[in-house]
Amino acid sequence: MRKLLLQLDSSPQPSVFDRVVALDGGADEVLSYGGVTPESIRDLVHGAIFTRGPKELHNTAIFIGGTDMSVGERLLAAVRKVFFGPLRVSVMLDSNGSNTTAVAAVAKLQQAAGNMQDRRAMITAGTGPVGLRAAGLLAQAGADVAVTSRSPHAGIQAVDAIRQRFGTTVRAVTMSDRSHAAARLEGAELLLNTGLAGVCLVPRDAWVGRAGLRVAADLNAVPPLGVEGIEVHDDGVVRDGVKVFGALAVGKLKMKIHKACITRLFGHNDLVLDAETIAEIARDLLMPRG
Numbered sequence: 001m002r003k004l005l006l007q008l009d010s011s012p013q014p015s016v017f018d019r020v021v022a023l024d025g026g027a028d029e030v031l032s033y034g035g036v037t038p039e040s041i042r043d044l045v046h047g048a049i050f051t052r053g054p055k056e057l058h059n060t061a062i063f064i065g066g067t068d069m070s071v072g073e074r075l076l077a078a079v080r081k082v083f084f085g086p087l088r089v090s091v092m093l094d095s096n097g098s099n100t101t102a103v104a105a106v107a108k109l110q111q112a113a114g115n116m117q118d119r120r121a122m123i124t125a126g127t128g129p130v131g132l133r134a135a136g137l138l139a140q141a142g143a144d145v146a147v148t149s150r151s152p153h154a155g156i157q158a159v160d161a162i163r164q165r166f167g168t169t170v171r172a173v174t175m176s177d178r179s180h181a182a183a184r185l186e187g188a189e190l191l192l193n194t195g196l197a198g199v200c201l202v203p204r205d206a207w208v209g210r211a212g213l214r215v216a217a218d219l220n221a222v223p224p225l226g227v228e229g230i231e232v233h234d235d236g237v238v239r240d241g242v243k244v245f246g247a248l249a250v251g252k253l254k255m256k257i258h259k260a261c262i263t264r265l266f267g268h269n270d271l272v273l274d275a276e277t278i279a280e281i282a283r284d285l286l287m288p289r290g
């Protein structure tokens with residue numbers, strides 16, 4: 001039976017990126033819908049769950065994407081509400097690539113730093129979809145996490161969003177521009193930059209030679225890069241005493257995780273892949289059990 005992925009995207013145009021990865025990840029066909037709202041979910045999901053018998057439903061799955069993670073979360077809740085009894089299909093949430101990218105970044109930091117308990121982690125510009133997910137996952141792993149924002153208000157909103165979604169507490173730190181990066185990095189052991197593409201937020205002299213800093217990763221692949229001195233292909237090399245990861249090295253792992261998740265969706269009809277469950281799949285990929 002053909003593996004069908006129903007792509008529900010909150011943006012007007014369903015993402016080409018997500019569609020290509022879905023086909024590469026093992027879907028035989030992707031049925032793409034854009035501009036999806038919580039109100040339009042019921043009929044779309046009915047189309048997925050009423051067309052095949054319960055024993056065949058693992059051949060149908062749903063992928064939720066779009067640029068806005070808060071809408072994605074509402075779409076996921078709406079999808080789950082439609083399911084009942086055995087009439088359900090596996091579903092994955094990855095709005096803006098934020099879950100798979102955050103999971104990949106956190107996996108790199110964890111591999112390099114080991115136990116996260118009480119490690120002081122600074123996420124620069126951690127108020128976007130990727131930063132929020134990464135902050136929640138790092139805090140769940142026991143790290144002492146702070147997210148920077150240019151605006152105190154956005155920082156507080158980020159802290160609230162992370163508490164609501166992950167049940168963890170992180171701190172917000174205002175960093176109005178890169179000239180304050182050195183002061184904000186005081187005491188940090190881990191640095192993750194999740195700022196807007198094409199914006200350098202951490203100049204070289206803010207992190208090089210900083211006592212205590214062990215691992216640094218930058219997710220911005222568009223010049224100027226987010227952390228000056230980390231190259232996009234850096235994958236755990238040591239620069240000035242710090243183990244560093246660049247955006248393309250993290251992106252390579254993100255792609256592997258994303259494809260593995262798509263493959264996994266078709267093995268069952270009851271999976272819900274969100275940040276934590278995607279992180280479990282990443283752990284299996286990096287450290288296969290058995």
Ligand SMILES: NC(=O)c1ccc[n+]([C@@H]2O[C@H](COP(=O)([O-])OP(=O)(O)OC[C@H]3O[C@@H](n4cnc5c(N)ncnc54)[C@H](OP(=O)(O)O)[C@@H]3O)[C@@H](O)[C@H]2O)c1
Nearest residue numbers: 101125127128129130149150154194195196197219220251
């Ligand atoms: N490597 C990969 O596989 C991969 C995949 C997906 C995304 N990414 C990258 O990951 C990063 C985070 O993605 P995202 O979608 O979460 O980011 P985003 O929402 O575009 O931006 C993150 C934060 O950057 C800050 N920001 C916005 N404009 C700025 C400016 N002009 N100057 C300084 N800061 C600014 C904002 O924080 P405040 O307003 O609170 O300051 C914003 O919340 C991006 O660089 C993206 O390209 C990488």
